[in-house]
Amino acid sequence: MSVNLTLVLVAAALLGCGVYLVLERSLSRVLVGFVMAGNGVSLSFMAAGGPAGRAPIVTKDGPTGGLTDPLPQAMVLTAIVITLATTAFVLAMAYRSWQLNGHDDVQDDIEDDTIRRLALRDVTSEAYDATTSDYPGDDSSGDVNQGPDDDPLASTEEEVRSS
Amino acid sequence: MNSLVPLPVLLPVLGAGASLALLHHPRLQRWLSLVVLGSVVAISAMLLVQADAHGPQTVWIGAWPETLGIVLVADRLAALMLLVSSIVTLAVLAYSVGQGMTEDEEGAPISVYHPTFLVLVAGVSNAFLAGDLFNLFVxxxxxxxxSYVLLTLGGTGARVRAGTIYVLVNLLSSTLFLISLAVTYAATGTLTLAHLAQRFAELPDHVSLMLQLLLLTTFAIKAAVFPLSLWLPDSYPTAPAPVTAVFAGLLTKVGVYAILRTQTLLFPDSPLTGLLLWAALLTMLIGILGAIAQSDIKRMLSFTLVSHIGYLILGIGLDSREGTAGTIFYVVHHITIQTALFLVLGLVERRAGSTALMRIGGLARIAPLLAVLFFVPAMNLAGIPPFSGFIGKVGLFRAAESDGGWLAWTLVGAGAATSLLTLYAVAKTWAVAFWRTPLEAHEALEAIGDAESVPGHDTRVVHPHRGHVHTAQGTVSRSDIEEARRLGDDSEPERDFHTLIQDGDDLRHSPLGMVAPAAALVAVSVLLTVVAGPLYALGDRAAYDLHERTTYLTAVLTEETP
Structure with a gap:
């Protein structure tokens, strides 16, 4: 099977850009990344369909040879429709996220969050003596020992224990 | 040719449309959904009987000539999965009708719940029946x-956050799926499973290995197999109880089904069985260690869900008739049990106001029925004899034993350890949430200095500056803390169970409409133990079909010209 090199190269470029954007933090950029990657995949379907030919429309008396493979086109159409719906949904979600948080960043994993908060708590546990710290650059200890009224960090310590 | 085959897909889709048209008649909408799902149960049962007696039932949709058509196949495995999934979805739907999803959720566009749920059911049925890869993708x-819509129902902060992760992970897996479809089509010129089964054998080894890896990765994301499972415990627990229940019961199992189908049908001499066994090992152990660390029952159960996917992958990885039979039995058991547990958990949350272990206690005395409903499936999950969980695990262990390799024996050990650790996790939940008194829970909570649980101490009044932390251009850690606080808001109310009781606010007795479906599902899970013999034999016959392949292939390929 001969492969259209242009299609493959464009598909690869789109997928590459898509992957780069997916690694971004903002949901709308991630979405653009997925749309680009989706288009790249659609093009690779075209490449998978073999060489280009006449439009795959069979009339009663017309010739049936030399048609393009219609199946990949049908699949790509389906995929495009699905991408459209996904785009609409994710845009709505990004907007909602912006309404709620003032940004649409994809947020941290809850476990990561918990672990970080546990680490914070460890730093400030009673056994920890800030004055004998081996880490002079570690100013988080001084930060958290200020007392509950000044620092929101201290109040969350209690929740960490409860959760 | 059997005209029953498309009905499990068609009925829910048509029902979804009708239900959308009935937006302003909620009562009619509910009855419609219940009737539709009820008839899907009946149809699936008939399909299972037919498939078992007369071999796979197939339909080529649209009467297209070969390779163009879409084929639906209901063989023993597909029909069995259909029956179990439709029973479970019917129970969940009845539960959510009883809960009155329509009234309880504030500000949610709740009228979409029924149509969306029916579309979900149609998708699940279609996945089981799909006879070609593209239809599987659709x-x-x-x-x-x-599931996106159901997970973000109401659009609260926690749900949007969980939904973001869930949607993105699934978009990634969908993109991967599309890539593997394009590559498969380029290599073979077809996507019909029956044709692929023949043409993959002719492909060079490295090409088919790459295709296999691509498909496995795609399905492993959906099935939450270990390195690709980390999205699950984060996203499931935030949804409403019935939604979590149906997700936990069905969605991952659809992925497992896809792995089972493609591995047995397309790659009978798979070089990747070792990889699957390692994945099973890690999924089991890491999942259950996560479950032990959790202090919220919902999250704990989500982790056990991931962990027990490992058992299913173990059976597939053994690549033998015994292993597959074990997986089929275990999948039936696990769908029922996991859904039942999440439904009961919804009742617990309603009764005690929370599912955080710190905040509840004494449910065994206060709500004995609830305690029984939790205890039975929990013990079943942990694999205590005589329940079906025990039978399923024994079946898998015996399959591993007859495999005999050192890796298989390691997996037997890991499986037993996972089972014990599951028992530890659910026993801890039982002891804390059901056995101790609410007062003990309250005192324990106070002892560790949680001022929030004291009545009258609304934290938002005590620390008015918190509102500023969020809006101010604070440091990263500050906004993170604020974020974590908002996350907690959904699951942790200010008052614990003891305080609720003292204030006389615990009178939210569970309505019969919620208890009855949950109890029915628990009864089904117990029934699985009673009918374990015939069911296991059925699974064994299905496994035989899967490994022999010719039944499936002849059924599909001879039906080709209708």
Missing amino acids: SFEMLLFA
Whole structure:
């Protein structure tokens, strides 16, 4: 099977850009990344369909040879429709996220969050003596020992224990 | 040719449309959904009987000539999965009708719940029946889309956050799926499973290995197999109880089904069984260690869900008739049990106001029925004899034993350890949430200095500056803390169970409409133990079909010209 090199190269470029954007933090950029990657995949379907030919429309008396493979086109159409719906949904979600948080960043994993908060708590546990710290650059200890009224960090310590 | 085959997909889709048209008649809408799902149960049962007696039932949709058509196949495995999934979805729907999803959720566009749920059911049925890869992709998209909507129902902060992760992970897996479809089509010129089964054998080894890896990765994301499972415990627990229940019961199992189908049908001499066994090992152990560390029952159960996917992958990885039979039995058991547990947990949350272990206690005395409903499936999950969980695990262990390799024996050990650790996790939950008194829970909570649980100490009044932390250009850690606080808001109310009781606010007795479906599902899970013999034999016959392949292939290929 001969492969259209242009299609493959464009598909690869789109997928590459898509992957780069997916690694971004903002949901709308991630979405653009997925749309680009989706288009790249659609093009690779075209490449998978073999060489280009006449439009795959069979009339009663017309010739049936030399048609393009219609199946990949049908699949790509389906995929495009699905991408459209996904785009609409994710845009709505990004907007909602912006309404709620003032940004649409994809947020941290809850476990990561918990672990970080546990680490914070460890730093400030009673056994920890800030004055004998081996880490002079570690100013988080001084930060958290200020007392509950000044620092929101201290109040969350209690929740960490409860959760 | 059997005209029953498309009905489990068609009925829910048509029902979804009708239900959308009935937006302003909620009562009619509910009855419609219940009737539709009830008839899907009946149809699936008939299909199972037919498939078992007369071999796979197939339909080529649209009467297209070969390779163009879409084929639906209901063989023993597909029909069995259909029956179990439709029973479970019917129970969940009845539960949510009883809960009155329509009234309880504030500000949610709740009228979409029924249509979306039906689309989800249609997607799941279609995935089980799909006879070609592209149709499988479409059914995944159907059920995923419905699940996106259900997961973010109401659009609260926690749900949007969980939904973001869930949607992105699934978009990634959908993109991967599309790539593997394009590559498969380029290599073979077809996507019909029966044709692929023949043409993959002719492909060079490295090409088919790459295709296999691509498909496995795609399905492993959906099935939450270990390195690709980390999205699950984060996203499931935030949804409403019935939604979590149906997700936990069905969505991952659809992925497992896809792995089972493609591994047995397309790659009978798979070089990747070792890889699957390692994945099973890690999924089991890491999942259950996560479950032990959790202090919220919902999250704990989500982790056990991931962990027990490992058992299913173990059976597939053994690549033998015994292993597959074990997996089929275990999948039936696990769908029922996991859904039942999440439904009961919804009742617990309603009764005690929370599912955080710190905040509840004494449910065994206060709500004995609830305690029984939790205890039975929990013990079943942990694999205590005589329940079906025990039978399923024994079946898998015996399959591993007859495999005999050192890795298989390691997995037997890991499986037993996972079972014990599951028992530890659910026993801890039982002891804390059900056995101790609410007062003990309250005192324990106070002892560790949680001022929030004291009545009258609304934290938002005590620390008025918190509102500023969020809006001010604070440091990263500050906004993170604020974020974590908002996350907690959904699951942790200010008052614990003891305080609720003292204030006389615990009178939210569970309505019969919620208890009855949950109890029915628990009864079904117990029934699985009673009918374990015939069911296991059925699974064994299905496994024989899967490994022999010719039954499936002849059924599909001879039906080709209708």
